[in-house]
Amino acid sequence: MHRVQFPAPRPRRCWCSGNTLACGARNGGPTPLHLPNKMLVDEINIKITAGQGGAGKCGPEKVFRSAQTGGDGGRGGNVYVSATSDLSALNKFVGIKEIKAGDGGRGGENNRTGKNGSDVDIVLPLGTAIINTETNNVIREMDKLEERFLLCKGGLGSRGANFRPKPGLLGQSIKARFSLRLIAKYGFIGLPNAGKSSLLNELTNAKAQIGAYPFTTLEPNLGVLNGQIIADIPGLIEGASVGRGLGIKFLKHIEKVSLLFHCIACDSSDVAKDYQNVTSELKKFGEHLVDKPEVIVLTKTDLVTASVLKAHIKNLSKFNRQIVSVSIKDPESLTNFKKSF
Numbered sequence: 001m002h003r004v005q006f007p008a009p010r011p012r013r014c015w016c017s018g019n020t021l022a023c024g025a026r027n028g029g030p031t032p033l034h035l036p037n038k039m040l041v042d043e044i045n046i047k048i049t050a051g052q053g054g055a056g057k058c059g060p061e062k063v064f065r066s067a068q069t070g071g072d073g074g075r076g077g078n079v080y081v082s083a084t085s086d087l088s089a090l091n092k093f094v095g096i097k098e099i100k101a102g103d104g105g106r107g108g109e110n111n112r113t114g115k116n117g118s119d120v121d122i123v124l125p126l127g128t129a130i131i132n133t134e135t136n137n138v139i140r141e142m143d144k145l146e147e148r149f150l151l152c153k154g155g156l157g158s159r160g161a162n163f164r165p166k167p168g169l170l171g172q173s174i175k176a177r178f179s180l181r182l183i184a185k186y187g188f189i190g191l192p193n194a195g196k197s198s199l200l201n202e203l204t205n206a207k208a209q210i211g212a213y214p215f216t217t218l219e220p221n222l223g224v225l226n227g228q229i230i231a232d233i234p235g236l237i238e239g240a241s242v243g244r245g246l247g248i249k250f251l252k253h254i255e256k257v258s259l260l261f262h263c264i265a266c267d268s269s270d271v272a273k274d275y276q277n278v279t280s281e282l283k284k285f286g287e288h289l290v291d292k293p294e295v296i297v298l299t300k301t302d303l304v305t306a307s308v309l310k311a312h313i314k315n316l317s318k319f320n321r322q323i324v325s326v327s328i329k330d331p332e333s334l335t336n337f338k339k340s341f
Contacts, residue, residue, distance in 0.1 A: 041090040042180040042253070045133060047098040050152035051076030051117030053168020054104030056160035071108045073157025076171040077101030077117030081124060081149045083142040087222070089125045090178055101152070104168055107160040117154055127183040127256070133175045143183070151176075179252070184222065184231035186341065187254035189282070190263035191236065191274055195299035195328070197221055199263065200232045202328045203338065225341055231257065236281045251285045260294040261340075264316075266304045266325075272315045295340055298325040301333065 054073030079101050093099075102117035124130075130139045130151070140149055155169030188196040204223025221232040231253055254260065262278065264271050275296065282289040296316055301309055313323050326337040 041088070041094055044090050044093045044096075044178045045176070046093060046096060046178070047173065047175050048079055048122075048152050049098060049100040049173040050079050050154040050171025051101040051103045052170050053155035053157035054106050054114035054117075055167045056158040056165035057107035057109060057112075057114075058161060058165050070160035070165060071110070071112040071114060072160045073107050073165075073168045074104030074114035074116045075157055076104045076154030076168065077119045078150060078154045078171075079120050079122065079152040081122045081130065081140070081142065081151045083126045083128070083145050083147060084123050085126055085145065086123075087125045087180070087182070089123050090128070090180060093178070101154060101171065104154070104157045107157070107165070111160065114157055119154075121148075122151070124178055125180050127181050129179045129181065131177040131179060133177050139174075139176070181255055182222065182229070182231050182253040184229040184254070184257050185259070186225075186228065186230045187257040187260050188230065188232045188263055189236065189254065189260055190278060190297075191265075191268075192234075194263040194265045194274075196232045196263045198328050199297075199299060199326065199337075200230060202334055204230060225338070228341065236278050251282065251289065254289065255286070257292065260289075260292050261297050262294055262321075263297045263299050264312075266298050266300045266309060266312060271298070271312045272318075275316060275319060294321055296321045296323045297337070298323065300327060301325045302327040302329045 053076045056073050057070030079099065099120060099122060101120045104117045105114035107114045124142050126142060126145060128142045130142070131137070132139055139151070142149075152172040152174060155171045157168040158166040188200060190196055200221055200223045204225050223230045223232070233251065233254055236251075262275065264274050268274050279290060296319070298309065298312055298316075304312075309325060313325070316323055322340075324337055324340060326333045328334065
C-alpha cells in the first residue's frame with residue numbers, strides 16, 4: 001500500500017548558537033555560521049542526544065482490525081559531526097549542556113507517515129577528539145575537513161495500528177567531551193617572558209599580545225610560516241605539572257608537532273637551569289614530548305654582549321641540541337632563523 005510522506009521539515013533556528021541550520025532533508029549539508037570570539041575554547045563537556053521516533057497513529061475502532069489505517073511515526077533526527085578550519089568553533093558551545101536532534105512526528109490518518117525529526121550538524125575545529133566521558137574512550141578524531149560522521153542515530157518511529165500503537169524508539173545518547181589538539185607542525189615552548197610571542201609575531205602574520213611581564217600569553221597563539229602552522233604555548237614554570245602558573249593543560253596542543261623550538265631569553269641568569277625546568281615539566285606531562293626533535297633558541301640576543309652569548313651557548317651545548325640565536329631587532333638573525341623551518 002502506498003504511504004504518503006509528509007514534506008521535509010523547514011530549516012529551523014539552531015538553539016545552541018542562534019544561527020540558522022538547514023536541518024532535516026540535506027542538500028549538500030547545513031552550514032553553521034561560525035561566531036567570532038577572542039578566547040580560544042579547547043575543551044567542552046556536553047550531552048549529545050538524537051531524536052526519539054514518533055508514535056504511530058491509532059486508527060478508528062470501527063475499521064476492521066486487519067486493515068491498518070493509522071500512519072507510522074517519523075524517524076528521530078540524527079546528530080552528525082564535521083570538521084572546520086575555524087579553530088574557534090568550540091566557542092559557541094560554552095554554557096550549553098545538551099545538544100538534541102528533533103523528535104519524529106506522530107503518524108497521521110489514512111496511512112500518512114509522521115515527519116522525520118530534524119537532523120543536527122555539530123561543527124568542530126580540525127584536530128578535535130570526541131571522547132565518551134563515561135568510558136573515557138576516543139570515539140573519533142576529526143582530522144579531515146571533508147569527513148562527516150554520524151555520532152548519534154535517531155530512533156525509529158513505531159508502526160501505525162488500529163489499537164494502542166507503541167511510542168517510537170529513543171535516539172542514541174552519549175555524554176561527550178570535545179577536546180581540541182591543535183594541528184601544528186612547529187611548537188614554541190619555554191618559560192614565561194622568553195620572547196616566544198614576539199618571535200611568532202615577527203615570523204608570521206600572528207598578532208599575539210606581548211608585554212614586559214610574565215604570563216602575557218594566556219592561551220595558545222598560532223601563526224603561519226611557509227604554509228605551516230606554528231603554535232606558541234603559554235609559558236611553563238617549575239611546578240606547572242601540579243598547577244603552578246597556568247599549569248600544563250596547553251601542552252596537549254604540541255603533542256602532534258614534528259619539531260619543538262625551546263626558547264630561552266639571553267638575559268637569564270642561568271640558561272641551563274631554565275632549560276632543565278621546562279624539560280622537567282614536559283617529561284611530567286608525557287615522555288613522548290621529551291623525545292620530540294628540539295632546537296634550543298636563544299632569544300633577545302640584543303640584550304647581551306657577544307661574550308655572554310658565547311657563554312650561554314657553551315652552557316647549553318651539554319644537552320646535545322642544535323642551538324640558534326635570534327633577536328627580533330636584528331633582521332639578519334631573523335632571516336637566518338627562518339632557515340630552521
